Amino acid sequence: MKAYKTDFDSYKDQKVTAFHLENDNGVRITVLDQGGIIAEISVPTENGQHKNMLLQYPHTADYYANPFYVNMMIGTAAGRIKNGQFKVSGKTIQVTPNEGHNTLHGGPNGFHSVNWNGELKSSDSYTRIILKHHFNSNPGDFPAISVTVTYTLKNDNTFRVQFTGESDETTIFNPTYHTYFNVGDEPTIKNQILQLNSHRHMDVDTEKIPTGKLLDNINTPFDFTTPQKLGTAIDKMQDTTEKGFDDIFEVEPSLTDQTIAKLSDTISNRSVTLHSSRNGLVVFTANSFTPDMNLTIGHGAPYMGIALEAQNLSDATRFENFGDITLQPGVPKSYEIMYQLTF
Numbered sequence: 502m503k504a505y506k507t508d509f510d511s512y513k514d515q516k517v518t519a520f521h522l523e524n525d526n527g528v529r530i531t532v533l534d535q536g537g538i539i540a541e542i543s544v545p546t547e548n549g550q551h552k553n554m555l556l557q558y559p560h561t562a563d564y565y566a567n568p569f570y571v572n573m574m575i576g577t578a579a580g581r582i583k584n585g586q587f588k589v590s591g592k593t594i595q596v597t598p599n600e601g602h603n604t605l606h607g608g609p610n611g612f613h614s615v616n617w618n619g620e621l622k623s624s625d626s627y628t629r630i631i632l633k634h635h636f637n638s639n640p641g642d643f644p645a646i647s648v649t650v651t652y653t654l655k656n657d658n659t660f661r662v663q664f665t666g667e668s669d670e671t672t673i674f675n676p677t678y679h680t681y682f683n684v685g686d687e688p689t690i691k692n693q694i695l696q697l698n699s700h701r702h703m704d705v706d707t708e709k710i711p712t713g714k715l716l717d718n719i720n721t722p723f724d725f726t727t728p729q730k731l732g733t734a735i736d737k738m739q740d741t742t743e744k745g746f747d748d749i750f751e752v753e754p755s756l757t758d759q760t761i762a763k764l765s766d767t768i769s770n771r772s773v774t775l776h777s778s779r780n781g782l783v784v785f786t787a788n789s790f791t792p793d794m795n796l797t798i799g800h801g802a803p804y805m806g807i808a809l810e811a812q813n814l815s816d817a818t819r820f821e822n823f824g825d826i827t828l829q830p831g832v833p834k835s836y837e838i839m840y841q842l843t844f
Contacts, residue, residue, distance in 0.1 A: 502656070504623040504630070509533055509540075512561040512616075520619050522628040522654040527551070528842060530654050532630050535561050536613045537574030537650060539680060542660060544771065544844040554773060554842070556681040556806040557797045567794050567801075569679075569787075574650065576612035576664070576676035577636070577643045578826065580749065580783070580815025581605050583710045587818045589827050590671040597641035603708060610642055612676065617650070629653045644672035646828070658842045667833040674828040675813045678838060681787065681806035684773055685766035689804040690786065691732030696763045697725040697782065699750040703814060713820045715751055723748065728765075735786060735804065745788035745804065749815055752782045759839075762809055769844075775811055776839040780824050783810035811838045 502524050509519040512535050519540065522530040529551060531541035538561070543551040555572055558564050564571055578587075585596045585604040599609045606613065617632035630652040638645040646668045653661045666674040683690050702723050704714035718724040722737035723746075735745050752761040754777060761782055765772035775782070785808040787801075794801025817823035828834050 502623055502625070502628045502654075504621040504628040506619070506621060510561050512565075515616055517561045517616070518619060520621060520630045522630060522652065524628065524654050524656050524658070526656060526658060528654060528658055528660075530652065530660055532632070532652055533561065534617045534619045534632065536564065536615070537617055537632055538564055539572045539678065542773075542840065542842070544842055552686070552769070552771065552844075554682055554684045554771065556683060558795070559797055563795060567791070569790070569794075570606060570613060571679065571681055573613035573679050574676070575606045575679050575810070576648065576674070577607045577646060577666075578673050578675045579606060579677040579810060579812040580675070581708070581710055582816055583819065587673055587816075589673060589818060592671070594644070594672070595641075596643055601708060603710060606679075608642070610636070610639075612648065627653050627655050644668055644670045646672060646674070648676075660840045660842065661837055663835055663837045665833055665835040666828050668828050668830060670830050672828050673818060673826045674834055675815075675817070675826040676836065677783075677810045677812035679808055679810055681808045682764055682773055683806045684764055684771040685769050688799070688802070689732075690807045691730070691735060691804055692766070692768070693731050693807075694728045694765045694767065695725050695731050695734075695784075695807070696728040697750055697752060697784075698755060698761050699725065699752045699782070701751045703749040703751065705749075709747070711749070711814070711816045711820070711823075718750075723750070728763075731786065731804075731807065743788050745786040747785045747788065748783070750782045750784060751780055751814060752777070753780075754778055761811060764807065764809065772843040774841040774843070775809055776841065777811035777837070779811060779813045779836060781812045781814040783808065783812065785810075
């Protein structure tokens with residue numbers, strides 16, 4: 502197993518370092534210290550090459566040149582917070598909006614925006630990256646929080662991301678990863694198969710803010726309880742504004758291994774299975790990707806990837822049944838997303 506780092510490029514006059522992990526089966530992981538961007542989850546192919554199952558940009562600046570958070574670390578709170586306000590311990594906290602009146606994905610100074618301190622560790626059984634950053638509480642920011650994110654690759658082809666947050670005052674903590682997958686070799690994900698452990702999805706208003714209602718998936722394009730071809734489901738969404746999915750599913754982690762989702766390609770026999778203990782998963786089928794996105798595989802286009810973002814249901818402090826995303830003073834809280842890779 503290998504763990505090493507290289508110079509990637511620079512962003513805003515600061516050097517960007519790429520941290521690399523590789524297991525004995527040839528699985529490769531690359532994480533950038535800028536924004537915690539996961540640039541690579543690659544697996545070997547039959548012709549001796551490697552397939553990056555994530556969409557990828559050639560330069561750090563490219564990731565920030567569009568609003569789609571491609572493969573970025575998301576926090577302090579994933580999703581949208583109505584009017585940039587949330588209440589914890591009887592106190593209303595106002596944070597800076599960055600999407601109209603609302604705050605999206607931790608706001609302008611979220612986890613995606615900073616350069617993290619990184620280190621590598623390895624042993625006979627794993628390789629590991631550890632990123633750390635302390636976020637100060639400036640006006641308009643979330644309360645101060647110290648965050649450690651640990652990335653672990655093992656020889657069973659599991660890739661685990663663990664987020665740990667700790668604060669001196671009550672705040673919220675609902676991190677995720679905005680990873681965009683295309684596990685096949687075709688230019689879109691339409692022939693790939695998605696299965697979700699989900700029976701409901703969140704109702705949202707015209708600004709994509711949760712209303713508090715959960716809608717049944719059965720007999721709708723949202724029903725992925727049995728494996729469904731993404732193109733078939735997307736075709737049924739063409740009369741919607743999105744013309745695809747940009748939705749938060751309520752997921753029910755399996756009791757045996759906390760599986761919540763599986764994306765697979767029957768032609769290449771590649772798949773990624775997501776495991777998480779939390780109750781939410783955002784599914785975005787890249788409906789609004791644009792040609793000015795210069796990815797390594799070509800210009801941006803709808804449906805060229807699918808974002809799968811394991812998290813807690815968004816804006817949970819406003820709704821009693823959405824789960825607890827509070828972080829209490831001096832009490833660290835951790836969440837994990839595990840990606841099981843098959844090839």
